[in-house]
Amino acid sequence: PRYGEKLVVVVGLVLSAILGAFVHFLRRREVQLEERVLSRTSEIHAVQQRFEQISDHSRVLVWELDADGFYTYISSACRSMMGYREDEIVGKLHFDDLHRAPGGEAVPFSPADASPKSFHRQMITRDGNALDVLVNCVPNGSGGTSQGMRGSDRDITDLLRVEKMLRQKSEEVDRYFKVSLDLLCIADTRGFFRKLNPEWTACLGYTLEYLEGHRFLDLVHPDDLALTLEATLILSRQSPVVNFVNRYRHSDGSYRWIEWRAVPSGELIYAAARDITERKALEERKERESRQRFDTLFSISNDAVLILDEMGALLEFNERTLEMLGYEPPALTGKRLSELATERAQSELTEGFEILKEQHEVRFESELQRADGTPVPVEVAARRMSQGELRCQVLLRDISERRNLQRYLLESAESERARLGQELHDGLCQELKTLEIETVLLEEGLKGNDKQLADSLAGLGDRINASVRTAYSLAAGILPASLDTQFLADAIAKLAARLGRVYDVAFEVRVAENLRFERDDYANHLYRITQEAVINAIRHGKASCVEIECRREGENLMLRVLDNGCGLEEKQAHPGGLGILVMRSRAEALGGHLRVRARLEGGVEVSCICSGTILRKDHHGKK
Numbered sequence: 001p002r003y004g005e006k007l008v009v010v011v012g013l014v015l016s017a018i019l020g021a022f023v024h025f026l027r028r029r030e031v032q033l034e035e036r037v038l039s040r041t042s043e044i045h046a047v048q049q050r051f052e053q054i055s056d057h058s059r060v061l062v063w064e065l066d067a068d069g070f071y072t073y074i075s076s077a078c079r080s081m082m083g084y085r086e087d088e089i090v091g092k093l094h095f096d097d098l099h100r101a102p103g104g105e106a107v108p109f110s111p112a113d114a115s116p117k118s119f120h121r122q123m124i125t126r127d128g129n130a131l132d133v134l135v136n137c138v139p140n141g142s143g144g145t146s147q148g149m150r151g152s153d154r155d156i157t158d159l160l161r162v163e164k165m166l167r168q169k170s171e172e173v174d175r176y177f178k179v180s181l182d183l184l185c186i187a188d189t190r191g192f193f194r195k196l197n198p199e200w201t202a203c204l205g206y207t208l209e210y211l212e213g214h215r216f217l218d219l220v221h222p223d224d225l226a227l228t229l230e231a232t233l234i235l236s237r238q239s240p241v242v243n244f245v246n247r248y249r250h251s252d253g254s255y256r257w258i259e260w261r262a263v264p265s266g267e268l269i270y271a272a273a274r275d276i277t278e279r280k281a282l283e284e285r286k287e288r289e290s291r292q293r294f295d296t297l298f299s300i301s302n303d304a305v306l307i308l309d310e311m312g313a314l315l316e317f318n319e320r321t322l323e324m325l326g327y328e329p330p331a332l333t334g335k336r337l338s339e340l341a342t343e344r345a346q347s348e349l350t351e352g353f354e355i356l357k358e359q360h361e362v363r364f365e366s367e368l369q370r371a372d373g374t375p376v377p378v379e380v381a382a383r384r385m386s387q388g389e390l391r392c393q394v395l396l397r398d399i400s401e402r403r404n405l406q407r408y409l410l411e412s413a414e415s416e417r418a419r420l421g422q423e424l425h426d427g428l429c430q431e432l433k434t435l436e437i438e439t440v441l442l443e444e445g446l447k448g449n450d451k452q453l454a455d456s457l458a459g460l461g462d463r464i465n466a467s468v469r470t471a472y473s474l475a476a477g478i479l480p481a482s483l484d485t486q487f488l489a490d491a492i493a494k495l496a497a498r499l500g501r502v503y504d505v506a507f508e509v510r511v512a513e514n515l516r517f518e519r520d521d522y523a524n525h526l527y528r529i530t531q532e533a534v535i536n537a538i539r540h541g542k543a544s545c546v547e548i549e550c551r552r553e554g555e556n557l558m559l560r561v562l563d564n565g566c567g568l569e570e571k572q573a574h575p576g577g578l579g580i581l582v583m584r585s586r587a588e589a590l591g592g593h594l595r596v597r598a599r600l601e602g603g604v605e606v607s608c609i610c611s612g613t614i615l616r617k618d619h620h621g622k623k
Helices: 004-055 077-082 155-181 199-204 222-236 277-300 319-325 341-360 400-446 451-478 482-487 486-504 520-539 566-571 577-589
Strands: 062-067 071-074 117-124 130-140 151-156 181-190 193-196 241-249 254-265 268-275 304-308 314-317 361-369 376-383 392-399 506-511 545-553 556-563 592-600 604-612
Touching: 062 077, 062 520, 071 193, 077 117, 077 361, 117 151, 151 400, 199 241, 199 254, 222 241, 222 254, 222 268, 254 277, 304 319, 304 520, 319 376, 319 392, 341 376, 376 400, 376 451, 392 482, 400 577, 486 506, 486 520, 486 545, 520 556, 520 604
Parallel strands: 506 545
Antiparallel strands: 062 071, 062 151, 117 130, 130 151, 181 193, 181 268, 241 254, 254 268, 304 314, 304 392, 361 376, 376 392, 545 556, 556 604, 592 604
């Protein structure tokens, strides 16, 4: 019995412990479930709040109907969309109370239909306005029986307005496509027409049904296909193409010239084009006529006419070119013009064509060499054939007669100068000297009888003596006696000494003593160039120091006059163009050229470079 009592007590204790543990577990489980319910409730509340916020701002109204069509739920968006509160709708208003067909008539809605629906309605707001909405709804039930509907009304008023505007714009574009005189099209970067206007039919003879969807590259002239593919590639890179010209095949097999302007937008190409076939034909006819006129002038011109390529080689030339240079056509074709110049004219010819690269045309004088080696002086007039192109037309005019005339005029002028100097020396100077002697004799005879008259005669004699010196000086300036023996250095030294005394100018003279010339007029030309340059420097440049240099430089003879005056611009402001022209003519008579330029340190440099062939050979055969 005692053992049984103890066992009962133990079992009771165990059962009590087990029951306590189970109760504790149930309580913990209850707390966890409550926490989960609260968490889920909070989540549901947060989701509901987000849903309400989205609904309020998305212009979408969510609702639920019972089987009779009355609202059992409606979202808060009804306030912003319709002007109603939820409690004014739920359980009080029918679906048809707030909706009507787009045309304004009432269309009954039956929630008993168990199939999903999507249709257009107009929603009636509190103030009587109508909003276009898209209704989407599904049955609220299962097993094929409907217990009402769940759905939404999405405001599509703005969408319909935009669609209407786009439809109007599309109609405007269609009208423009139909009435435009230009060729309008929409294509894609794969090379297919998408949409064209009726002018394409008039231009190419194909129907729009044939062209739209057709590959436009199949209609392009084979010679233009590569350029068209390149233009399409540019468009595919979203860059516009303007003033592009190619040819398209007409339905009769001929080709039409089309000028394009195209703008890309993604894979589409919007283009406007124009048929320029007639313009091309007119341009070709004008070019042909112009070419005929040019060929006529080309053949009958008294001057040599040449066409040079970018490298200066002869492409075309007329008969006068062959006559002037003495070449046969095969020997002249492909030759560079610089190869036809004499050695001393190479630099000025190159310089002239360098200027042509910057300017549209240039004109200068040069010297070419005939096939037999004889030189021919020419005036070169070169003009680029078009802007940006280096090919040029060149006109060569033989100026041998002009040079001979200039030489004749210079020789005549020198002859007349010599005659005037001689008459001044032998005539006026001698007369003045005789008058001076008679005045002195008269003065001597009157000294004892009339002293006052004798003194007056003495003053008159002094003035006559000064006039004699002036006349001799003028005669020396007109006709330097030292040139008769071809001693140029002596004549220039005397010129510098005389002008230095008269004008108070410092001279530095460096002239080679051993210069002897083939002809007297060569030395005279160099002397006159020096004289003109020095007088210009003194009178116009206001120079206080002048340098004169004349010496050999390799195979050439160089004369240089430098001054420290006010510069070339100031000198150009004074009349002196004739003097420079005469100096240039004298340089050309020597077979050389004259250059007048401003010095960097101030003043002007006048230089004349001529061939050493004007110098006389000595008994050793050297110049």
